[in-house]
Amino acid sequence: MARLGELERKVMDVLWAAVGTELTVRQVAEELPRHAYTTVLTVLDRLERKDMVRRTKEGRAFRYAAAASREAYTAQLMHEALGAALDRDAVLVRFAETVTGAEAQVLRRALVGMEEQPRARAKRARTVKG
Amino acid sequence: MSPDLAAVALAGVSLLFLGPLSGWLDRAAWVTRAPRSAVALWQAIGLAGGGAAVGAGLSVAVARYHSGLVGGVGDLVGSLVGGHPLEGMGLIDALGLTLAVDVGVVLLAVVAITMAGTIRARARHRRLLDLVGVGTDRVPGAVMLDDPRAAAYCLPGIRPRIVVSAGALRLLRSEELAAVVEHERGHAHERHGLVLLPLASMSGLLRRVPYAHRAPRAVAALLEMAADDHAARRHDPGALAAALVLMGTAGAVPTKGTAGAVPTKGTAGAVPTMGTAGAVPTMGTAGAVPTCAFAAASTAVPARVHRLLEPRRSSRPVAVVTFVAAMLAVAVPFVPFVAR
Numbered sequence: 200m201a202r203l204g205e206l207e208r209k210v211m212d213v214l215w216a217a218v219g220t221e222l223t224v225r226q227v228a229e230e231l232p233r234h235a236y237t238t239v240l241t242v243l244d245r246l247e248r249k250d251m252v253r254r255t256k257e258g259r260a261f262r263y264a265a266a267a268s269r270e271a272y273t274a275q276l277m278h279e280a281l282g283a284a285l286d287r288d289a290v291l292v293r294f295a296e297t298v299t300g301a302e303a304q305v306l307r308r309a310l311v312g313m314e315e316q317p318r319a320r321a322k323r324a325r326t327v328k329g
Numbered sequence: 330m331s332p333d334l335a336a337v338a339l340a341g342v343s344l345l346f347l348g349p350l351s352g353w354l355d356r357a358a359w360v361t362r363a364p365r366s367a368v369a370l371w372q373a374i375g376l377a378g379g380g381a382a383v384g385a386g387l388s389v390a391v392a393r394y395h396s397g398l399v400g401g402v403g404d405l406v407g408s409l410v411g412g413h414p415l416e417g418m419g420l421i422d423a424l425g426l427t428l429a430v431d432v433g434v435v436l437l438a439v440v441a442i443t444m445a446g447t448i449r450a451r452a453r454h455r456r457l458l459d460l461v462g463v464g465t466d467r468v469p470g471a472v473m474l475d476d477p478r479a480a481a482y483c484l485p486g487i488r489p490r491i492v493v494s495a496g497a498l499r500l501l502r503s504e505e506l507a508a509v510v511e512h513e514r515g516h517a518h519e520r521h522g523l524v525l526l527p528l529a530s531m532s533g534l535l536r537r538v539p540y541a542h543r544a545p546r547a548v549a550a551l552l553e554m555a556a557d558d559h560a561a562r563r564h565d566p567g568a569l570a571a572a573l574v575l576m577g578t579a580g581a582v583p584t585k586g587t588a589g590a591v592p593t594k595g596t597a598g599a600v601p602t603m604g605t606a607g608a609v610p611t612m613g614t615a616g617a618v619p620t621c622a623f624a625a626a627s628t629a630v631p632a633r634v635h636r637l638l639e640p641r642r643s644s645r646p647v648a649v650v651t652f653v654a655a656m657l658a659v660a661v662p663f664v665p666f667v668a669r
Contacts, residue, residue, distance in 0.1 A: 289529035293481075306631060310571055
């Protein structure tokens with residue numbers, strides 16, 4: 200299963216590298232010399248069923264292309280990752296919600312305070328010594 | 330206990346738990362000292378409140394048997410198994426039974442459907458992530474998304490994924506990054522996604538029930554604190570707090586764009602240069618963290634920062650008492666069934 204996932208990734212990489220051009224199974228397989236033609240065909244079929252790949256019929260053969268660019272998928276994931284401050288759907292668990300306005304200013308100032316602490320400590324230490 | 334009395338008592342418990350009690354827990358400040366136990370208490374209140382509602386309906390339904398609560402439930406089941414359900418049942422009895430079935434079964438089914446949708450969304454996210462995410466030397470075991478905006482998250486599942494964006498890698502110093510990743514590992518390790526799943530699934534359906542819209546948000550904040558604790562045990566809490574501020578206020582803009590507002594990197598101990606952007610006020614006198622300003626916040630981030638910076642107080646007694654309260658709360662709906 201993990202191997203299949205890895206292969207899906209490789210196949211997508213080949214399709215993404217071919218920006219704009221649709222590839223036949225053979226062309227994809229040629230880029231992946233360590234994998235059999237039939238394996239590549241299976242993976243392309245799987246990806247097509249998952250809507251990651253679209254295919255068009257040309258003569259007797261199918262030609263394959265990525266359904267969206269790598270950047271588009273990344274943007275989609277980031278959209279979910281940044282999401283709304285109020286996570287109602289619980290699809291993922293964010294590190295920090297977005298803080299804006301006055302709250303953000305207070306936090307920024309707190310951060311400056313935190314950054315300053317070592318200096319303040321050093322200053323205090325000097326005063327005590329003197 | 331007589332069924333009539335039980336019905337009134339259970340209905341009261343249900344209203345109390347899902348209403349005022351959830352409001353009290355939502356406002357309580359002490360929960361931040363024992364976030365994991367407080368999560369258990371939230372869950373217990375929800376279970377008990379829902380269970381009491383089902384029990385109240387059931388009590389009404391069996392009142393006509395005049396054989397007590399437990400005997401009445403036995404009679405009801407007997408009548409169903411015997412093939413003559415609803416026989417001799419009045420309108421009120423039937424209503425009570427319907428209520429019990431509705432609350433118990435229909436709501437659970439609807440919540441289950443919503444949960445299934447969330448699980449599908451997670452699976453889809455994972456599928457895309459496994460195709461476009463890349464490994465990174467700076468964070469072994471995490472997946473990187475090549476995007477200039479700062480984000481870090483945990484995608485729950487059987488094998489959870491910890492994800493950081495290229496923007497976050499650029500924004501954070503290595504000790505901050507390590508703390509963030511450990512925070513996400515805390516989520517993954519303690520299966521927080523599983524805790525959130527049923528709560529978040531009911532919030533959209535039961536908007537009228539105060540518990541249903543308070544619990545998801547409150548529990549989400551508590552789970553963040555639990556994960557903060559997990560990270561703070563292994564890394565500098567100050568670094569985690571700094572990361573929280575940076576990530577929370579970086580927002581959706583590319584981290585390059587905010588570079589002026591972010592303390593300069595590399596020069597340890599140096600005074601951070603402040604940007605001229607309007608978003609950041611000119612720096613006042615360096616001093617204590619303005620903790621009082623964190624009181625009323627729209628997100629959990631300020632409270633979490635405050636919590637990490639404040640000297641740690643022992644919270645074990647709070648945790649134990651809270652957990653015991655949670656166990657007792659779960660038992661409440663069963664009391665009428667065992668009380669004489």
